[in-house]
Structures are given as structure tokens and as C-alpha cells.
Amino acid sequence: MKPERQAHNVAPTPLLVAVDAVVFGYEAQRGVSLLLVQRRYGPHAGAWALPGGFVRPEESLEAAVSRELEEETGVKISYLEQLYTFGAPERDPRQRVISVSYFVLVRPDALRVQADTDAADAAWFALEALPSLAFDHGEIVATAVERLRNKLTYEPIGFELLEETFTLTELQALYESLLRRPIDRRNFQKKIRSLDILEELPETRKSPGSGRPARLYRFQRARYFELQARGQLFEVWI
Amino acid sequence: MKPERQAHNVAPTPLLVAVDAVVFGYEAQRGVSLLLVQRRYGPHAGAWALPGGFVRPEESLEAAVSRELEEETGVKISYLEQLYTFGAPERDPRQRVISVSYFVLVRPDALRVQADTDAADAAWFALEALPSLAFDHGEIVATAVERLRNKLTYEPIGFELLEETFTLTELQALYESLLRRPIDRRNFQKKIRSLDILEELPETRKSPGSGRPARLYRFQRARYFELQARGQLFEVWI
């Protein structure tokens, strides 16, 4: 069977390319939340979906994500990385659409800007109580949640979901929420401290109610990249 | 600043979508090799590039990879997974092309079919002696090599690069070649055996030259998936 070289005989067909963002936020009370938008037009009108839209010819994929997130929700990105590209022929009933999905983390203030923005159709949903989603967005979210849980244990992305300064108890609560199991406080603090990527601040933060105030920390991003370049790994099994 | 909802005012522009495959093969003598094709037309004509081509409207991304690999090189895929989507606006000088790249492993027989196939412009290159590549394919390869090295330590993909049956020494040599460091034979065998995913065959294989024949093993894929479903991890640090 002789291989064909059809690429040069038939002009290739351009396809619609979209970006979709799985945006995670975190708050102590509600745990991890997901940012969704309500569709106004087209198929699945009225259903909740991931924020996103079509890529323009002159912009990079990341620029398209930033633009769409800004337009639709107004949130400020703390961390962004590509997740996966979904391209099943039937994923959009109208026509073929390739979706490059992105994994986004935002800080807690993003969960409160909701009322400020014009995007009345954007809302946060607790990860445990998501509505059913348009298209294959449920599958995209499942992929993103898995990535978040895995990544948390070997890269310092938890910090991107907290305020710039945080207590170790807050950090631990985030880990416990995402990994869905309790962690021993002594072991957690020993492990985190041994990583040597946190700056201990002179200030403390009062606990809600009474109790001893907790020391505040800041993630030393530059220090982390330096250690990483020298081959040190992150590794928070716990 | 009021968010715009331009998506419904301006028709989205379709873009060219390609798939590119980073195909790894392995042989004891040459180590890990990469399958490349020589470009005949268009920009970078004469340069070596990753096998790949444009996605057709009715086929899935994976189907496009299989088809292009079959057409251009005739190799049979042993393992395939999506790698990353490269979409910088200037990555193709002619026009905007989004490339969804795939990570492919093939068994050693694929390294020998080269002469059989019509694709006279397909060739294997040792990973340590790659030519400079067309477009951003060098970047794609770098991403794939990193993925291969990481994945080798926490998923059983090494087996996909060997014959169906193999000796532990062969498996160890593959690990040493990819991880670029010697591994203690006793510790390696202890670790691999403890994973309980290999079937010990009654046959042995004669070593090249003299020496005691080595026992042959086969990867028990079903057993691995079963263990994985029960939560056991793979984890070959070594």
C-alpha cells in the first residue's frame, strides 16, 4: 500500500479554534470554587459553561485566554498554564471546534469582584456543587481538577490561590480541602519549612475569635526558581 | 470599563490546525532515537521536521496523527498521548497554524522498516545528534523529551519502547539511557519485581556473546490497570 501525499493535493480546511479557561478560586469557608459563565446564545443557551471564546488570527493562545477572561469575568489571573486540547469532531453540535483549554488560578479577591463587574452572567460555584455544563466542559473540568490535585503535591501552586501573605494554617487548610484528607499539623509545617521557599514575616494575623495570632508568610518565588534551577524538587507528599 | 461581547458581533476566523508527532524509538546500540521527515515543499524545504499534517474536518486529532504517521512513515504506534499545543502567531511564517503535538512511542521493529517504506524522506536520528529542525519543532521535541524522562519514573511507558518480551537487563539499560545515570542492578530488579506488573516467562534469551541467558518478561498491562484502579502507584524512582 503506497502512502499518499494528499496534503499537497487538497487544500487544508481551516477550523475554528477556541480557548476555554478552568478558573479555580479558594476561600476558607467555601473551599475551592470554579468560575462559570451562563451562555446567552447558540446551543446550550442558558446552560453554564467555561469562560472562553475564539482565538483571533493575530493573538497567541494565552493572549486569547486573558482577553476572554477579562471581557467575560474581569478576574485577574494569578497562575495560568495550558491544560489539554479537546478536539472531538462532535464536541460542538454546530461545527468543528478545537478547544485549547487552560488551567487558571486566581486569588481570593477575585471571588468578591463578582458584584462589581458587568458580567452579570459570571458566577462562582463550589467544586462539590457544580451544575451540569455545556458541551464537553464537564470533561474539561474533570481533567483540570485532576491536574490541580496532582500539581499541588509537586509544584508550589497552592500559594497562587491564597493572599500574598498567609498563615501556615491557611495553607494547610487549602491542602486538606483539595486533597480531601486531614494532615498532621506538625508534619505539614516541618515539611513546608524544610522546602525553604517561604519568607517569615514579622507580622501576625489574628485568628477569627480568640486564640494565639498566627505568623504570616510570603512565598519567595525567586527563591523557588533558584532552587529549582539547581535541581531541588518541591515534593509535598503529605 | 465595560466588557465587550465582541464574539457575537464579529464572525470568528477559522485557523489551520495541524498535528505533529514526536516519535521515540529505542535500540540497545543506538539508544533513544527520534523519527523525522525531510520537508519537500514550502518554507524550510529540505530541513528535517516532525511528521505531521493538517487535521481534516471530520477526523479526531488522534485519528489525524495516526493517518499522517501511516502516510509519511508507515510506523505502527505503540503508545500515544497528547503532548502540548503550540500556537504562537509567528510559528509558521506563511500563516497562522495551531499545532497540537503528540507524544508517540514505537517498538524496535519500527526502526528497521525504514527501508521498506516509500517514505524515503523519513529517517531516525539519535536523540543526542539531532539536526536542527524546521519551525518551532526543536521546542516541541524538547518538551517531549522532558515528558518522556519524567513519565518514565511514574508510569510504565518504558515497556512500550521494548519488544513484547524483554530481559530486566534490557529494561534497565533503557532506564539508564534515558535517565542518563547508572542504576544498581540489584536495586533495580528488586524495585521492578515489587511492582508486580511483570509476567515471568519460562523462556530465556541468550546474551550477545557468552554469558548466562537472561529470563524473559512480559508487561502485564491488564494487571497494571487493575492495580492502578485500586490506587496503587507505579513509582520507579531509582
Added chain:
DNA sequence: ACAAAAGTGTTCACAATACACCCATGC
């Protein structure tokens, strides 16, 4: 003084590492 949350150190179990001798075959 008591309730609430923060901070801290030691013991134990297991897994990774280092390491050397005997076995089966070809010549």
C-alpha cells in the same frame, strides 16, 4: 482562669541506598 488556636520535637516503621558473591552459559 479558661477557651481557642498556634507552635514545636521525638519515636517508629518502612523504603531507598550501598554493596559482593555465586550461577549459567560459550569458547
Added chain:
DNA sequence: GCATGGGTGTATTGTGAACACTTTTGT
């Protein structure tokens, strides 16, 4: 019988896991 590669066990070390009391603050 010797050269070549294959197969195996143990002692040591390091790391993760389990575990409870003291300190600081508010009321």
C-alpha cells in the same frame, strides 16, 4: 577453566507517619 553476563540478600541510612504538650491571645 575462564570470561561474560545474570541472578540474588543484607546492613545502613534517610524519610514519612504517628503522636501530645506548651504558648499566646481574647473573653
